[in-house]
Amino acid sequence: MNAGAQPGEMDAQPVPDDTPVNLEAAFRDSQVQEVLDKLDRELVGLKPVKTRIREIAALLLVDRLRRQLGLITETPTLHMSFTGNPGTGKTTVALRMAEILHRLGYVRQGHLVAVTRDDLVGQYIGHTAPKTKEVLKRAMGGVLFIDEAYYLYRPENERDYGQEAIEILLQIMENNRDDLVVILAGYKDKMDRFFLSNPGMRSRIAHHLDFPDYAAEELMGIASLMLAQVQYRFSPEAEKAFGDYIHRRMKMPHFANARSIRNALDRARLRQANRLFARARERLTKRDLMILEPEDIVASRVFSEGVPDEQVPGAGSK
Amino acid sequence: MMTNHGSRITQGTFSFLPDMTDEQITKQIQYCLKNGWALNVEFTDDPHPRNTYWEMWGIPMFDIKDAAGILYEVNQCRKAYPHHYIRLTAFDSTRGTESVKLSFIVNRPKNEPGFGLIRQEVDGRRIRYTVHSYASERPEGERYR
Numbered sequence: 001m002n003a004g005a006q007p008g009e010m011d012a013q014p015v016p017d018d019t020p021v022n023l024e025a026a027f028r029d030s031q032v033q034e035v036l037d038k039l040d041r042e043l044v045g046l047k048p049v050k051t052r053i054r055e056i057a058a059l060l061l062v063d064r065l066r067r068q069l070g071l072i073t074e075t076p077t078l079h080m081s082f083t084g085n086p087g088t089g090k091t092t093v094a095l096r097m098a099e100i101l102h103r104l105g106y107v108r109q110g111h112l113v114a115v116t117r118d119d120l121v122g123q124y125i126g127h128t129a130p131k132t133k134e135v136l137k138r139a140m141g142g143v144l145f146i147d148e149a150y151y152l153y154r155p156e157n158e159r160d161y162g163q164e165a166i167e168i169l170l171q172i173m174e175n176n177r178d179d180l181v182v183i184l185a186g187y188k189d190k191m192d193r194f195f196l197s198n199p200g201m202r203s204r205i206a207h208h209l210d211f212p213d214y215a216a217e218e219l220m221g222i223a224s225l226m227l228a229q230v231q232y233r234f235s236p237e238a239e240k241a242f243g244d245y246i247h248r249r250m251k252m253p254h255f256a257n258a259r260s261i262r263n264a265l266d267r268a269r270l271r272q273a274n275r276l277f278a279r280a281r282e283r284l285t286k287r288d289l290m291i292l293e294p295e296d297i298v299a300s301r302v303f304s305e306g307v308p309d310e311q312v313p314g315a316g317s318k
Numbered sequence: 319m320m321t322n323h324g325s326r327i328t329q330g331t332f333s334f335l336p337d338m339t340d341e342q343i344t345k346q347i348q349y350c351l352k353n354g355w356a357l358n359v360e361f362t363d364d365p366h367p368r369n370t371y372w373e374m375w376g377i378p379m380f381d382i383k384d385a386a387g388i389l390y391e392v393n394q395c396r397k398a399y400p401h402h403y404i405r406l407t408a409f410d411s412t413r414g415t416e417s418v419k420l421s422f423i424v425n426r427p428k429n430e431p432g433f434g435l436i437r438q439e440v441d442g443r444r445i446r447y448t449v450h451s452y453a454s455e456r457p458e459g460e461r462y463r
Binding site (some may be wrong): 126130136137138141142176178179180 | 382388
């Protein structure tokens, strides 16, 4: 960053205490606002997560200003754990995190290395350490994202090599704090159990972010965003039908938040394509290719099977 | 003559300069990575100029984005062989072979006894010259302290 040249010359003589500090200008220069705005635009809901990201951004900016004025700054630990139900946006936020930390000059390259147990744990004695180190070296200068981190620890098998990977991970997380940020992600209950059996891991992670489930309106917002990305949109009736769909789907088992929404939309597009083929002899317009109609949605099994009784299948009766 | 008159060996890039700091090494590594070269850490305690193949510390490192990953291995090697010569070699694969683009020493023993000149008299009173590292008179692993 361009501010890097300044501390040296500032060190020469102590800066008086009443030196004005331009936090606003520093904020503007870092272009963090752009990333935060993007986060707000593209990620629906997730209030607590966004608040925490904002706080981290503020801390790093203040730290940078302190450094410019020759004050002592201690590199904060930014290892994080993301917990939450499936489809609540953990991976998406991790990706953004790499970009934000890069903008703030905390990580040097800003790339994300996403791994799971397979990438860290070896298959025979002596295989794990080099494998884990290889991954860690690749992630240096960026963010290491370990999805479903609790699988690293298998208490039922005491000879499991996962423990070895955890030890190396802990060591590097501590010694090379400036070089990489580790983000562990997983479902809440399993993550809690993982931290219980690995207290060292818990204490080395400064930020525990819990991703809340989405409300129905938020899911609707996500759906429109997803459709807009691939240049589709709902007709007004279809939007109502989809709102209905969301309410029904949320009550059913295996509901995976945004992921379920994505799947539902994929199936709706499938049905739309089918519907267009059925009336291929009519004259179709560009508009027809973009619009999802209610019948693309109500054909879903969610409406015909496994529906809670008290709900009258309104649109689904056709 | 490939040896210099001081006892400091001068092999590879930057070898006539004072030893680089870690910060300077980091910048050189970052330059190599920016060019897409793979880096390898090598070490030896036989610094004869014709000894071009040094021991490899692990395999060449591909897919690394930041110098910290390479410097980590350099430091691991320094820890294991504090009194050896350690060098970093950068390989470029754009021509279809991994050709050396840059090679520089990142660690050297405190005392470098240097090289002696050996004269061998052969037929017709001709003289053959060669250099001989004083350090290599002792067995491998005990050459530098």
